Amino acid sequence: MISGCQPNQSASNILFEEEEVGLAVNNEDLGHKNLSAYGFFTGILADLVPAKNVYPYELNTPLFSDYAQKKRFIYLPEGSIIEYHPTQVFDFPVGTILIKNFYYKDAQLTDQKGGIIETRLLIKKADEWQGLPYIWNKEQTEAVLEITGGSRVVSLLGKQSINYQIPNMGQCKDCHQMNGTLQPIGPTAGQMNRNYLDDGGRLINQLRRLSRLGLLSISEKEIFPKISVWNDPASGSIDERARAYLEMNCAHCHRREGSAKNSGLYLMSSNHDRLELGIMKTPVAAGNGSGQLAYDIVPGDPDGSIMLYRMNSTEPAVMMPELGRKMVHKEGVALIRSWIASLK
């Protein structure tokens, strides 16, 4: 046990005995083993053609997930409706399942064909939501429940090759958490207030559509809030788009009800308190995440701001968000850079 003067062993050189595969865990009480068993889709499973009671939706500013594309659906039990809320996630009836498919298109990849990697389900049980990860097979014929998650090598054209991470069940709640319970993040009025191209080729507001189908409890007169589209300058100012981006990529934890409340950094777009937004705020427990910088945000100085430093990193101890990406979101970083530069 005598220490030498050698440098520390680098992590990539560490050898270890691999785990035996073929772990048999019966998860039948969690959910179906196969995604197809839910009957969300008709025809070829990978075509994701929604079956009865399954409704597609999109968000204005989604979470960045290593440039993966996402197709989202809501399954609603026959005859039930969603309770509208202007600022919070809608109140969904018991039995609702939110379905999020993560895929890459052929054109995004090099030496690889595109395809669906994973499907995450959020299931509304009697008293709580539950998250379940399903991993697609190579043949794209089925996705199987894998509570411990997994990974896939993905080679992005013009970018890099990454070990794409499919989260384990325990990690769902890292992001999907409000006051300690698992909650959806995306389906709010502001996020869903956007036009959707329906089967007939018509543009229709998503919320109006759900309402006309009798699935959302609102009057025709309801005026919906709207969150900017982070990368569409026509949808809002830099400030509005940056705040939309921070809300979706950070505020699921960095809010008073979130898992990072101990940091005192609250990034919901409804917040306008300078200190809580990180402006000239010293970090609380950042460790190496500080990047030798003193403040979360220094107005006018993006490179002097811890926020940008952490968004620009892929090191586990430094990067923000902590999970859900293996790459830096260059376009997102550019937006936050302009925003911090514009602050005073």
Add this chain to the structure above:
Amino acid sequence: MIRYDFLMVILGIMLGCDGVPSHDPDRNYKSIEKALLSKFILAKDSSVIQLEEGHFIFKNSLILDNKKHIILRGRGIDKTVLSFKIQENGAEGLKITNSENIVLQDFTIEDAAGDNIKVTDTKGVIFRRVKSAWTGQVNEENGAYAIYPVLCTNVLIEECEVLGASDAGIYVGQSKDVIIRNNKVYWNVAGIESENSENVAIYNNQAYNNTGGILVFDLPGLTRYGRKIKVYNNEVYDNNLMNFAPPGNIVGAVPSGTGIMVLATREVEIYKNKLENNNTIEVAAVSYALIEAINDQKSQKSNNSASSAQTYDDELPDPYYNPYPGAIYIHDNTYGDVSLFPNLSNDFGRLFFWKFGFDRPQIIWDGMESENYLLSNGSLNPDYKICIKEVGVKTAILDADNDFEDLVTDPESFNCEI
């Protein structure tokens, strides 16, 4: 320094060639990640997760969420080892959230990218006989906290051994009703730190060879403030390690050679501790402004070339925060002789040497006064009293607000009781 050599022998660990401590245990790793992850995910309330003997290595954090009455038990320190040396995802090694009555005992955990064990939003957590460490030479790349309960109530940390944290070894943040006892903490920046926590008893610990032994801190802008802290019967010695915290973190401002430091916290009692050879200062009570000033100077200067556009509500940062220490009672501690070798690695060490030579004080207050320091009748506001009842120690008020001009030694104002 006899004790230091003795320790190195009993721990079987030696200083690296350049004098930086290094912890290099033999390891023979095996992966049980998916099997253990499944157990964590599927654990039923009121169950035991037994970890066998062996060295187990993980790529992902182990997360235990929303469980009640779980015991996570190994086969003993250094017998069961959980290593996160190859961590790819998540910053914490073990992460426990939104739970009740969790017991973690009898294992070693090491080398998480961020914190080794973080427990948050949990009512009732016991850390017992856990060794939490970073291997290799201590350096700023090590994770921040070795044992880190935050936003918890009913916390017991006992008989743990903690080393290598680049921030605090045992760090209790924003928690209530906490006992930290019979632990051994060394080679961390802060050995033990209580931050913004209430009803905390820190006793019978050994804190040595850290940058600072025991810290009691209160910071602005958090979910709760700290008060009612007792620090007693601890052995706090040789805390002269260089400060290796990444700049930008508040503990980066703690001078190497600090025994016990109280920052901006009130209702703190420090007694019956054995303080020895903390060669900058044995006990210090300081205000937030002082620490912030040191930190500002240490971290990268930022240019404030603000240009156009967006502004936000310019409120005072945290109007409820009180940046001054007070209601502090320091008594019946024992102190070793003031070291002949002053610590010249930091501004305080240099200041003390310059002002006092070899006759340096053991206890100081920075002298920064709240505007309410005196009551309207001219008497001292009890909220800001600092009382010292010790035998044969030198004390000082630094007058930090005034460039240390009117520095006072053994002031009459310390002669009080709480």
